[in-house]
Amino acid sequence: MSTPAQAAQALFELTYDTVPTAMFKAPGRVNLIGGHTDYNEGLVLPAAINFHTVIAVSPNSDNCINAVSARFGAEVQSWQISSEEQQDNDNAPWFNYLIGLCRSFLLTGLDIKGMNVAIASNVPLNAGLASSAALEIAFAMALSEQNQLHLSNLALAQLAQRSEYQYVGFECGLMDQMISACAREDHAMMIDCMDMSAKPIEIPDNLSLLIFMPTQPLKRSADDYHLRQHECAQAAQHFGVESLRELTLSQLEQGKASLSPTLYKRALHVLGENARVYSAGKALQRGQLAKFSQIMAQAHESMRDNFELSVPQIDQLVDSINQVVGDKGGVRITGGGVGGCVVALIDHDYTEAVFSAVEGEFSKQTGVDVTTFICHPSDGVHQLSIEQA
Known part of the structure; x- marks a missing residue:
């Protein structure tokens, strides 16, 4: 080819x-x-x-x-x-x-x-x-x-x-x-x-960077992406700031009662995610794979629960991989939550076991086939x- x-x-x-x-x-x-x-x-x-x-x-x-x-x-x-x-x-x-x-x-x-x-x-x-x-x-x-x-x-x-x-x-x-x-x-x-x-x-050289893309379209509409943008802008406007980056968690909690539950969840995701990105970067630099794994799990949960841009099959795919790697790698939805992909950064030693779990157990349970990309940071x-x- x-x-x-x-x-x-x-x-x-x-x-x-x-x-x-x-x-x-x-x-x-x-x-x-x-x-x-x-x-x-x-x-x-x-x-x-x-x-x-x-x-x-x-x-x-x-x-x-x-x-x-x-x-x-x-x-x-x-x-x-x-x-x-x-x-x-x-x-x-x-x-x-x-x-x-x-x-x-x-x-x-x-x-x-x-x-x-x-x-x-x-x-x-x-x-x-x-x-x-x-x-x-x-x-x-x-x-x-x-x-x-x-x-x-x-x-x-x-x-x-x-x-x-x-x-x-x-x-x-x-x-x-x-x-x-x-x-x-x-x-x-x-x-x-x-x-x-x-x-x-x-990225430590003992880690594999993997992307799992379901062959069937599981993504939500791009309209959902734009809706989240609008909701974030509404939340920022509510607090009188240019963007949610300028909002603190204490300000969000103090103003929670005057904010709709939906806008509160969107803002809570963004504020929490910024902190998680910083912590994840530090964990990678220090070789703290268990901590990185925990942060990635929290990020996926927030995309699922606070930003509501995952789908059940993607959640199950993430769970299937996590059951194999435990704290030896991080796994979460990626592609903005609209693309329907999962990214995993895991210890090399678990790569084959993850492939087996995804191609075997996950696909059999869901009927969803997955294309796996083994990537290298470029x-x-x-x-x-x-x-x-």
């Missing part, structure tokens, strides 16, 4: 009958802990994973972005570069991410020129593993480097988030774009979404040499 880099280069050559002049590679991500804290200006602890989107490019003289995707068919999509508002491409929604980034660059005062583009990716779709962010960040670096803008990786993440919010219509936090842009191999990254600072947290976006493909 070809790598995304090989596939992107081959597609480029087939489509444009020439070799690309540059290639850019950006990873997907898994969020270890920090569910729905990013858009509340809180703390998150994601890691980039060794599933990537690769973009092969070369300049053109027709002032157009011409793009083709291996994943979404071989038809070339084209967009005339302009700062003026133009109709989105309803037939190729993936192409709107590229259009949105171009608009974001232009309206920031950054000039861009025409490019031919070919895209390949192995980041799983609809799994909460940031396939869209990987596309955005790879293309953002392509725009930056091909136009000699040489923007920082943080700037790429900010432009990508802005374009997704303004032009794609998804009001996301900064986490996905920032980890895809700024990740470090063998590390998770604690990101403060208020001041956009980031601290790498080394570097953020970077340029590839053509030879690397």
Whole structure:
């Protein structure tokens, strides 16, 4: 099977009958802990994973972005570069991410020129593993480097988030774009979404990073995601703060009587989750796996009970894994609670037993098959040499 880099280069050559002049590679991500804290200006602890989107490019003289995707068919999509508002491409929604980034660059005062583009990716779709962010960040670096803008990786993440919010219509936090842009191999990254600072947290080499994705769709609607955003904003407004990051637990408890039970639970999750992210990062740094396991269990319970974004089958999957690893690994729902995935960071020695439990007992009891991804914490976006493909 070809790598995304090989596939992107081959597609480029087939489509444009020439070799690309540059290639850019950006990873997907898994969020270890920090569910729905990013858009509340809180703390998150994601890691980039060794599933990537690769973009092969070369300049053109027709002032157009011409793009083709291996994943979404071989038809070339084209967009005339302009700062003026133009109709989105309803037939190729993936192409709107590229259009949105171009608009974001232009309206920031950054000039861009025409490019031919070919895209390949192995980041799983609809799994909460940031396939869209990987596309955005790879293309953002392509725009930056091909136009000699040489923007920082943080700037790429900010432009990508802005374009997704303004032009794609998804009001996301900064986490996905920032980890895809700024990740470090063998590390998770604690990101403060208020001041956009980031601290790498080394993942001990005796731990396996696993993602379990049910093959049947168990996720809730994206409407639930937006509803939680709205509820968090309502809770913040109730207390007269810009975001829940500015609210303290004592303030929340003092104002509990004047808050609806639903909004109280949403705020309680966010405040507790910020504390859990910080503690989880410290536990990893100190090699305190039992403590990390406990914190991850608390995070899953809060997503289930306070944020109400899990589903019974996901809860059972988490329980099945926990029964095997005990305090030798952390397990929780991931993907914002909408993607329907489970992440586990566990002692290597328990990996095979976990596979057996998931593929055997869990699937037999629920009738739900699970795809397991064995991941490695990856570097953020970077340029590839053509030879690397």
